[in-house]
Amino acid sequence: MAKLMLSHGGSILQQRFLDKERLSLGRDPRNQMVIDDPAVAMEHAVIIPVGNDHILEDLQSETGTFVNGERVSRHILQHGDVVEFGSFYLRYLNPRASAEADLDRTMLISGLRRRDDGASAESPPPQEEVRAPALHRARVRFPKGHVTVLAGGQVGAVIELDRVVATFGRADADIAVITRRLHGYFITQVHGRRRARVNGRPIGDEAQALTHGDVIEVAELKLEFHLDG
Amino acid sequence: MPRNFVEMAAVTDAGSVRQFNEDSIVTGPDIGLAVLADGMGGHRAGEVASGIATQVIFEALQAQLAELRSDAGARSPVQAIDKSINRANKAVFDAAQGQPSYRGMGTTLALALFYDNRAALGHIGDSRIYRLRNDVLQLLTRDDSLLRDQIEIGLVSAADAGGSHNRSLVTRALGTEASLSAHLREDEVVPGDIYVLCSDGLNDLVEDADIELIVRSLKTNLPLAAHHLVQAAKDNGGYDNVSVILVKVLKPFPAADDARWLLSRLIRWFR
Numbered sequence: 001m002a003k004l005m006l007s008h009g010g011s012i013l014q015q016r017f018l019d020k021e022r023l024s025l026g027r028d029p030r031n032q033m034v035i036d037d038p039a040v041a042m043e044h045a046v047i048i049p050v051g052n053d054h055i056l057e058d059l060q061s062e063t064g065t066f067v068n069g070e071r072v073s074r075h076i077l078q079h080g081d082v083v084e085f086g087s088f089y090l091r092y093l094n095p096r097a098s099a100e101a102d103l104d105r106t107m108l109i110s111g112l113r114r115r116d117d118g119a120s121a122e123s124p125p126p127q128e129e130v131r132a133p134a135l136h137r138a139r140v141r142f143p144k145g146h147v148t149v150l151a152g153g154q155v156g157a158v159i160e161l162d163r164v165v166a167t168f169g170r171a172d173a174d175i176a177v178i179t180r181r182l183h184g185y186f187i188t189q190v191h192g193r194r195r196a197r198v199n200g201r202p203i204g205d206e207a208q209a210l211t212h213g214d215v216i217e218v219a220e221l222k223l224e225f226h227l228d229g
Numbered sequence: 230m231p232r233n234f235v236e237m238a239a240v241t242d243a244g245s246v247r248q249f250n251e252d253s254i255v256t257g258p259d260i261g262l263a264v265l266a267d268g269m270g271g272h273r274a275g276e277v278a279s280g281i282a283t284q285v286i287f288e289a290l291q292a293q294l295a296e297l298r299s300d301a302g303a304r305s306p307v308q309a310i311d312k313s314i315n316r317a318n319k320a321v322f323d324a325a326q327g328q329p330s331y332r333g334m335g336t337t338l339a340l341a342l343f344y345d346n347r348a349a350l351g352h353i354g355d356s357r358i359y360r361l362r363n364d365v366l367q368l369l370t371r372d373d374s375l376l377r378d379q380i381e382i383g384l385v386s387a388a389d390a391g392g393s394h395n396r397s398l399v400t401r402a403l404g405t406e407a408s409l410s411a412h413l414r415e416d417e418v419v420p421g422d423i424y425v426l427c428s429d430g431l432n433d434l435v436e437d438a439d440i441e442l443i444v445r446s447l448k449t450n451l452p453l454a455a456h457h458l459v460q461a462a463k464d465n466g467g468y469d470n471v472s473v474i475l476v477k478v479l480k481p482f483p484a485a486d487d488a489r490w491l492l493s494r495l496i497r498w499f500r
Binding site: 048050051052053055074075076078107108109110111130131132133134135142163164165166167171175177179181182188190191 | 269333335368371372373374375376377378379380381384385386387388389390391392393394395396397398399400401402405432433434435436437439442443446447449450453457460461464465466468
């Protein structure tokens, strides 16, 4: 369960659990959480629970609502967020609401709006389908590397390896892929009879780790691998 | 048929964190069928639900395909998959009613049946079907998920949704109610198309742009592409089970070919 802690001048004024009810915040004493600061509007903000989320919404207050120092109009609260209202601080604590806690198993819940499509609806969805993007990456940090072209292409050109995969070679002949992983870069043959070579030795069937300074040959290309930093 | 008209590669993995894999996949490249399910329910009931669903659908469609082939056009493949999904729904629902520890279990579903130059697609929950055509990846399904609803009605922006904790909340599942209406559609297939069926363990952790890049870059080696997709999800956290089926269309597959093939087989038998 999520918890809110309101503090001012270093002392905690109020603590309360957030349940499935909407919570209003503002200077007006009728708010569920009253913040007695002249910089705070009578009705300043609300926190709306939706599923596992608590969404903080600023009610177009003049002085604004700040989360971790940034002004927001609407924000999905994250564990440890600090919300500023005037000189008051509100801390959101919800250990389950962190990226790792997405271990939550899949659960069935009723939708926000009933759609009447079903077996009879065979119309394709619009071109740009509304979709949830991938999870914001919490703590994943990938290495940085690049290759420099030594021969077979624009000599001296630098190709950043800043995506999950980068393929090299000729589409109709031999292709090798350099894969960016957590603990470094790896090279694997994608297709073609002529194996890519690392420091003159043909690579095997398994992905092979690359080390700084390795010379890679694939099709006509000759590349030098660099690990940055 | 003498040679498969589709190539398939499939990987399912428990992920980097979870102990059990509640996803189930079944592929039948010879009959052009791919089924993927992501089960839910406590005490490993999710595994039971997804297992029943994929198996029942596979067997039902195998039987129905024989009918379709012998009398092409008599029933559409979309009707065939709908029938198989309903059968699976009943099987999971009945199993859940019969055993207290299975109560409430259910599963998502992504299903593709390739027949007569078309793909009949069925979908429930937050498993997805994408198609790579001319190196562009397009999502063909709508998630039955709370998060998608939130984005659609404007409660959260798509950009902010990456910070939501609602991604595992689905609004529709197979096996949780006595009857079910699945999302069904038919897609004209072009040789070279690659269909991607996946559980949310993939698309929750790997951006669509990276899914596109991996499939596009490695399309000449489908097993390697499938392996890379799962690996990327695990490298990005792998909080969930992750499953992927890739289906590459190798050549046209008009139903008439089936009839001709059956006929040639018969002629050979009688010779």
